Amino acid sequence: MSEQDAILDRVAELAPPPEVLLSREVWWRDHQSWLKEHGYLLRPRYAPDWVPSWKGTDKYPMDCEDNVASLGGRVLDATRVSDGTMVLLKKTSVSDHPHEIEIGKYFSSEPLASDPRNHCVRLDEVLDVPDDPDLKVLVMPLLRPLDDPRFQTVGEAVEFLRQIFEGLQFMHEHAVVHRDCMGLNIMMDPRPLFPKMFHPRDRHMNREWTGRAKYYSRTKRPTKYLFIDFGISKRYSTQDLPILEPPHWGGDRTVPEYQNSQEPRDPFPVDVYYIGNMIREYFFQRFRNLEFMKPLVDDMVQDEPSKRPTIREVSVRFDSVRQKLSNWKLRSRLKELDEDMFTAFFRSTGHCIRMAYYVTTRHPAIPTPKP
Incomplete structure (x- = not known):
């Protein structure tokens, strides 16, 4: 037996069998009945009397939906009983994240909730956990993820950038800093692309776990992008601005002004840096034909925060750049840097067919969703 095979065997011995809940799943099982009383149904795996569906059959566990464990202990999918809508449940500690619920409710209340520039995830409900007064369950x-499925055209990427700049500007205009707006905390509304949705644990499978989830492109079914996770966000009074705050790390640890310094800083330029760095990591390091964005992004990630444009200035400059892009450029395929010749040929052929269809059916080159 090779060393690699021995390691794999050892891992298999340590991994719990699929019929055993992981430690991060136990809390959800223990609160399944309480959540059901509030109108939210968890998957069968989390029922107190769960019996694995493959037991007593000739099915393999991997072929069964209830074999799949949750990815993390803080969040879990559920179905709202009243209308069958799939939702996300998130546990949050009020003492650890004192502003998350306040900011979520603020942007989810009228008139801000109906503002088309609002790209903050909607907070539908806050549940008080009965056995822990510090713990709440947020329903959203x-x-x-923002890039699943992948972007196909330059125009699709341009629309994503427009919405993200617009959304951050909206937050800043209302004196809210996100403080963690990296790529993982920007997601998309999947309903236009996936009208029948998908399985929450394996996004490539359909909701019934009977095959692949079918979806449309962003060009055919434009979607909206949303900021999530306001756990370390903060809202200020406009009278207090400008404001200086001690460094507060989010997931992106590359903020220049936070390196080797505890000096209070203006948090608003930090948000601008986060977005600029997200573009560098998610787009510049993957695709080759977004060169028109480089001067603006270079300014957004300057080491000296006072030299960065405000998000309002970013939006103005971006609009100017966008207006100069031709339809041909916008409809061009977003080419990945690591494509080999065969992959490039295959994708280009399919792309030409799709673009002919989109032009004939008058789908815009920049797929903007309706308000």
Whole structure:
């Protein structure tokens, strides 16, 4: 037996069998009945009397939906009983994240909730956990990572950037800093692309776990992008601005002004840096034909925060750049840096067919969702 095979065997011995809940799942099982009383149904795996569906059959566990464990202990999918809508449940500690609920309710209340520039995830409900007064369960829409499925055209990427600049400007105009707006905390509303949704644990499977989830492109079914996770966000009074705050780390640890310094800083330029660095990591390091964005992004990630444009200035400059892009450029395929010749040929051929269809059916080159 090779060393690699021995390691794999050892891992298999340590891994719990699929019929055993992981430690991070136990809390959800223990609160399943309480959540059901409030109108939210968890998957069968989390029922107190759960019996694995493959037991007593000739099915393999991997072929069964209830074999799949949750990814993390803080969040879990659920179905709202009243209308069958898939939602996300998130546990949050009020003492650890004192502003998350306040900011979520603020942007989810009228008139801000109906403002088309609002790109903050909607907070539908806050549940008080009965056996822990510090713990709340937030109910929100079930979203999907911003780049899954992948962007197909330059125009699709341009629309994503427009919405993100617009959304951050909206937050800043209302004196809210996100303080963690990296790529993982920007997601998309999957409903236009996935009208029948998908399985929350394996996004490539359909909701019924009977096959692949079918979806449309962003060009055919434009979608909206949303900021999530306001756990370390903060809202200020406009009278207090400008403000200086001690460094507060989010997931992106590359903020220049936070390196080797505890000096209070203006948190608003930090948000601008986060977005600029997200563009560098998610787009510049993956795709080759977004060169028109480089001068603006270079300014957004300057080491000296006072030299960065405000998010309002970013939006103005971006609009100017966008207006100069031709339809041909916008409809061009977003080319990945690591494509080999065969992959490039295959994707380009399919792209030409799709673009001919989109032009014929008058789908815009920049797929903007309706308000």
